Amino acid sequence: MNFFSHFGAYVMMIRDMFHKPENPKLYWKEFMHQCVEIGIRSLGIVCIISVFMGAVSALQTAYQISSPLVSKYIIAQIIRDTVILEFSPTLICVVLAGVVGSKIASELGNMRVSEQIDALEIMGINTKTYLILPKVAAAVFTIPMLVVLSMVLGVLGGRMTVSLAGIISTDTYDKGLIELFKPYNVFFGLTKSYTFAFLISSIPAYFGYNVKGGSLEIGRNSTTSVVVSCVVVLLADYILAALLL
């Protein structure tokens, strides 16, 4: 299959996802289950990455700003803006593309290979609506929350590091955080996180849902889905930056 047939099939899958649920209660239950799987279960890795991301940014920014003519609180501003604009939305989503994406692709791939999807089809259930929509909706609902949490933890990680390393005082850091703060940056970061959340859940769902073969193909499709998701996230990152900044 070439790029265009994959893209066409992906668009058709997204279109077919939106159908009236056979039983809204079961769909809600599945949505909540996916919120736990995608959101809560990714909490640990997001927290660890975010704190270290802020801490390392603080050390490297301080190392680069050696001129006595530049105010030290600039360090806080640089950490704040890089974390909000790029690190939290993009880096976290690239990591989640691996964590969440491979899980979605392998789960659906396993269901396809073991005929569980066929069993649902035979029952008269719209499998794209029942299996894919709750995953995508849960990702779009929970991942922006994780990104906001990551923004906060990244900035706090930077604060902790500048204080412990004796680079600047926490008061100076806090002053730098407030100065020249643009709320639009948070809006931009969130716009990116919603877009990436959709991409890193729907692309693996497409690869998992369309697995043909056995367990070897499940692994292969899962890996491909993560690679494609990461590349598409980076491409979308560039497009959004060009359009919105």
Place this chain on the structure above:
Amino acid sequence: MIEFKNIVKRFEDKLVLDNVSHVMKSGMSNLIIGTSGSGKTVLQKCLVGLFEPDEGDIIYDGKSFTKMDDEERKLLRQQIGMLFQGSALFDSMTVQENVKFPLDMFTNDSNQQKLKRVNEVLERVNLIGANKKYPSEISGGMKKRVGIARAIVLNPKFLFCDEPNSGLDPQTSMLIDKLIYDITKENNITTIINTHDMNSVMEIGDNILYLKNGKKEWSGNSKDIIFSENKNLNEFIFASEFLQDAKQMRMMELKK
């Protein structure tokens, strides 16, 4: 009753089903037999709509399945139960949840009513006490029985079984065959079974369709098979000397 007329199915250049027509009768176990690669599974998947036939018509109780839109098909599918070759149970659910799933999805019954129905069908397939077990904790034969229970929980009019005996020992195979046969008779279901198990053919074959290379080669019942002079059918069914001897004995019994 399911009637299919002139079914043709190709995968790229390969012709898998070539103008196959037959009538599957209600209250009977209708068998589709043939060697591996003869088109049995493809025919069954065409009948349930997992594959679209390239040509031909499929008629369920007088209504053309091929001409139905998605919504009509969804409604019809609620009257179809299917037992898959690998059982296709949902791994993350217990036996009880697997059997209860169609009830949760399509009925507004109370939880108590649903559990009552689940226990009824589990009792029917001799699986009392396995409610809380996961598919990974039960044997192949038990999985098949859970699959049957899930397939019949909504009282379907049509039951499809794709090689229900594959991977089972002869004794368990006979139990599964008997279970499917009894359920078919009790509920007057149109049951379609794909098999190449000779015990099944001889014991529960009310209406048999023999496919060879995607074509209808022969049809009849288990008694007709004994007296059939179709060379291909005889080579397929009575492949070993032991089975040929068994055929002679059965022939003598029937002539008496």
